Amino acid sequence: MAAENVSENLAMDSGKEIDFSSMKDSIQFRHGNYFILLSLLFFQFVNWILKSHGPPKSLKDDEWKWRNLWVSWFHALITSVWVITSFYRYPEVFADVILHVNYYTFFCACFATGYFTYDLLDVVINNKARAMWEVVVHHIMVAGMLYYNVYLKAQIGFSLIAMAVEVNSIFLHWRKLYQMTQVPFGSLKYAIVKYLNLASFVMFRLLPLTYITYTLFTMYHRVSLFYYVLIFITMACMDLLNAVLFWRLVKSDIIRGWASGQGTSARHCSSNGSQKSSSSPASLSNGNNNSIVTNGAQSPKKEA
Numbered sequence: 001m002a003a004e005n006v007s008e009n010l011a012m013d014s015g016k017e018i019d020f021s022s023m024k025d026s027i028q029f030r031h032g033n034y035f036i037l038l039s040l041l042f043f044q045f046v047n048w049i050l051k052s053h054g055p056p057k058s059l060k061d062d063e064w065k066w067r068n069l070w071v072s073w074f075h076a077l078i079t080s081v082w083v084i085t086s087f088y089r090y091p092e093v094f095a096d097v098i099l100h101v102n103y104y105t106f107f108c109a110c111f112a113t114g115y116f117t118y119d120l121l122d123v124v125i126n127n128k129a130r131a132m133w134e135v136v137v138h139h140i141m142v143a144g145m146l147y148y149n150v151y152l153k154a155q156i157g158f159s160l161i162a163m164a165v166e167v168n169s170i171f172l173h174w175r176k177l178y179q180m181t182q183v184p185f186g187s188l189k190y191a192i193v194k195y196l197n198l199a200s201f202v203m204f205r206l207l208p209l210t211y212i213t214y215t216l217f218t219m220y221h222r223v224s225l226f227y228y229v230l231i232f233i234t235m236a237c238m239d240l241l242n243a244v245l246f247w248r249l250v251k252s253d254i255i256r257g258w259a260s261g262q263g264t265s266a267r268h269c270s271s272n273g274s275q276k277s278s279s280s281p282a283s284l285s286n287g288n289n290n291s292i293v294t295n296g297a298q299s300p301k302k303e304a
Contacts, residue, residue, distance in 0.1 A: 018092055020099035024153050027101055032110045032150045039114020046071050047122070058181045064126055066180055068119070069173050075115040076169035082108045083163050097157025097215075098222055109146055109159040112166075116143035138241065141234045148230070155223075161212060167204035171197035175253075194253040201246055209238055 050067045059066055086105050087093065093100045120139040123129055129136050149155040175193050183190050213235050220228050 018095060020096055020101075023101050024099065027103065027106055027153045029151060029153065031103075032106060032153075035107050035110040036114040036117065036147075036150070039111045040118045043071055043075065043115055043118040046074055056181055060182055061180045064128075066177070068122060069177055069180070071122075072119065073170065073173040073177070075112075075119075076166040076173060079108070079112055079115075079163055079166040080170060082111065083160050083166065086160055093157045093160060097161065098155055098219065101153055101156045105156050105160055106150070106153070108163065109150055109156055112159070112163055113143055113146040113150060116146065134241070137237070141237060145231065145234055148227070155227075158212060158215075161208050164208045165205040168197065168200040171200055198249060198253065201249065205242060206246065209235070209242060213239060 047067055050070050051063075055063050055066045086108055090100070090102065090105060093105065116139045120136065120143065123132055123135060123139075146159055149159050171193055175190075175197050178190050178193060216228075216232055216235060223231075
């Protein structure tokens with residue numbers, strides 16, 4: 001109903017009905033394949049630049065993971081700008097998220113397909129597939145769905161809405177890069193990124209995915225049974241993975257921070273108590289032991 005109202009309003013504003021079929025006919029599938037290949041080569045080039053530059057000295061994890069995250073961050077940044085400008089320039093995409101397509105939005109889906117294909121190959125070639133099996137499953141499903149949409153030259157609107165999650169990925173990867181380069185958990189810049197990450201997670205990840213899940217029950221009659229089963233399985237996995245990821249973020253960045261604050265207060269009280277009884281040799285010995293415990297618990301262990 002909402003999509004029909006948008007379509008009517010856009011038609012009234014332009015003075016004519018939107019011809020979605022002619023938009024589809026103007027797109028060449030082979031152009032999509034060329035752009036996917038260019039996207040894949042672009043990210044390989046970004047990886048080469050990062051490899052030539054080298055990681056910072058403060059890096060605590062392996063260099064491949066650092067490069068992989070930076071490539072993902074660049075993809076998230078470019079795709080986010082592309083998606084937002086697509087919605088701004090072509091609001092008629094909301095009139096029909098299944099049939100709407102033009103080269104600007106079509107190439108956005110191709111660009112993302114190229115990235116997920118590149119990243120999947122990067123993980124497999126570097127023998128990380130077993131350790132990162134969930135990433136492999138995610139990329140196969142997402143790249144497969146995106147490429148199928150590119151092949152059909154349809155559901156591009158859905159692809160754009162799904163790719164809005166990359167706005168959150170900017171902060172998600174940024175947060176992880178801070179952890180890898182040992183930025184203190186209590187620092188201001190880490191705090192800014194972690195709260196932007198949580199806020200954008202709700203706005204640009206949970207809400208778009210919830211909308212797409214909702215349309216599974218309202219637009220099922222407009223797609224083939226094969227496509228419906230495919231998107232249903234994909235969204236079931238995506239919803240579950242993102243619910244788990246959100247809980248992990250809340251536990252790591254909110255609950256852990258609160259627990260750390262409580263622990264600091266308790267240690268402060270314990271320190272004051274030991275100072276009052278520091279006149280005897282026995283109390284001096286206890287004070288030294290407390291100092292060792294305090295130093296060991298000063299910074300909470302960071303999640304992987």
